[in-house]
Amino acid sequence: MNKRLKRALPLREVYRFLETGPVVLLTTARQGRANVMAMSWHTMMEFEPPLIGCVVSERDHSFAALKATRECVINIPTAGLLPQTVACGNCSGARVDKFAEFGLTPLPASKVAAPLVAECPVNVECRVVDTRFVKFYDFFVLEAVKAWIDGRGPGPGRWRKLDTIHHMGMGKFMVAGRTVATGSRMP
Amino acid sequence: MNKRLKRALPLREVYRFLETGPVVLLTTARQGRANVMAMSWHTMMEFEPPLIGCVVSERDHSFAALKATRECVINIPTAGLLPQTVACGNCSGARVDKFAEFGLTPLPASKVAAPLVAECPVNVECRVVDTRFVKFYDFFVLEAVKAWIDGRGPGPGRWRKLDTIHHMGMGKFMVAGRTVATGSRMP
Numbered sequence: 001m002n003k004r005l006k007r008a009l010p011l012r013e014v015y016r017f018l019e020t021g022p023v024v025l026l027t028t029a030r031q032g033r034a035n036v037m038a039m040s041w042h043t044m045m046e047f048e049p050p051l052i053g054c055v056v057s058e059r060d061h062s063f064a065a066l067k068a069t070r071e072c073v074i075n076i077p078t079a080g081l082l083p084q085t086v087a088c089g090n091c092s093g094a095r096v097d098k099f100a101e102f103g104l105t106p107l108p109a110s111k112v113a114a115p116l117v118a119e120c121p122v123n124v125e126c127r128v129v130d131t132r133f134v135k136f137y138d139f140f141v142l143e144a145v146k147a148w149i150d151g152r153g154p155g156p157g158r159w160r161k162l163d164t165i166h167h168m169g170m171g172k173f174m175v176a177g178r179t180v181a182t183g184s185r186m187p
Numbered sequence: 188m189n190k191r192l193k194r195a196l197p198l199r200e201v202y203r204f205l206e207t208g209p210v211v212l213l214t215t216a217r218q219g220r221a222n223v224m225a226m227s228w229h230t231m232m233e234f235e236p237p238l239i240g241c242v243v244s245e246r247d248h249s250f251a252a253l254k255a256t257r258e259c260v261i262n263i264p265t266a267g268l269l270p271q272t273v274a275c276g277n278c279s280g281a282r283v284d285k286f287a288e289f290g291l292t293p294l295p296a297s298k299v300a301a302p303l304v305a306e307c308p309v310n311v312e313c314r315v316v317d318t319r320f321v322k323f324y325d326f327f328v329l330e331a332v333k334a335w336i337d338g339r340g341p342g343p344g345r346w347r348k349l350d351t352i353h354h355m356g357m358g359k360f361m362v363a364g365r366t367v368a369t370g371s372r373m374p
């Protein structure tokens with residue numbers, strides 16, 4: 001059991017963690033059963049309230065739960081969780097309880113039924129707000145309704161570097177490297 | 188003038204370069220005038236033909252050109268181009284010829300009027316194929332119609348690590364770090 005304390009992350013800061021393109025673990029829950037999948041096809045669509053577009057394929061076991069419950073959590077794993085992240089991507093929740101199988105800890109969320117993954121340092125509770133592109137592209141628009149960050153380290157509003165993992169395809173991943181401060185005026 | 192040779196990148200490999208979430212330089216051309224903007228809000232939506240969803244804000248000077256011409260090029264800069272990338276993000280093409288101002292070299296594309304940025308090692312020529320979400324989210328769906336990769340280094344089909352840059356907001360960027368090979372069966 002992971003006992004790290006989570007604290008609230010202001011919703012306006014969610015984009016800072018998603019815009020770099022990390023692999024995320026998407027959790028859903030339906031009829032008392034939670035599932036988790038690995039996902040890289042996501043993008044920010046609005047700052048505040050934060051909107052996130054993502055592709056969850058009809059072939060994914062999570063698709064039906066996401067469509068029916070209209071709720072999920074986006075969890076951001078770091079390099080130490082790469083084996084579990086890959087394992088989640090290599091099997092289906094139709095056959096495996098991935099939390100039990102891969103030692104991931106579900107924590108209750110505050111606004112949605114889907115669980116947080118305790119081991120992930122950032123968790124974003126989301127509601128599905130637009131399904132018009134699902135029939136064309138399996139593309140869901142999510143609104144972040146509550147976000148969490150590990151209690152250790154710098155607080156919200158402070159810059160935080162995570163060693164996120166980034167999918168390059170064919171078994172290869174890039175781990176976040178050095179950071180550079182610039183004079184960019186982009187938010 | 189940058190004289191590196193470009194060679195064709197198979198369209199089915201485009202996702203390997205975009206899925207990690209790099210900042211890209213989006214070029215457009217309208218009435219003989221090219222422009223370039225920095226963009227981080229993009230996601231893959233389909234492997235083949237490659238579909239890419241992206242947010243280009245109505246406030247961006249590129250919006251009108253993208254909407255009118257339905258063509259663009261996604262260029263992927265690497266760490267050496269961070270100053271130029273930040274500069275592109277900090278000013279508007281309404282007032283500045285960014286190619287001239289920041290020393291970027293436009294090269295003719297093969298299927299679209301928008302130019303390639305010669306200094307970027309990967310360039311993806313795109314056509315807009317769906318504008319139904321533009322009025323709600325400034326969200327365009329692009330299809331990659333031709334892609335290029337620098338002639339130096341390993342060829343298409345071989346794994347290629349680029350030191351891409353990833354936007355963390357508020358002037359901070361992450362540069363791609365180490366790569367890890369895993370047993371992932373995800374494409």
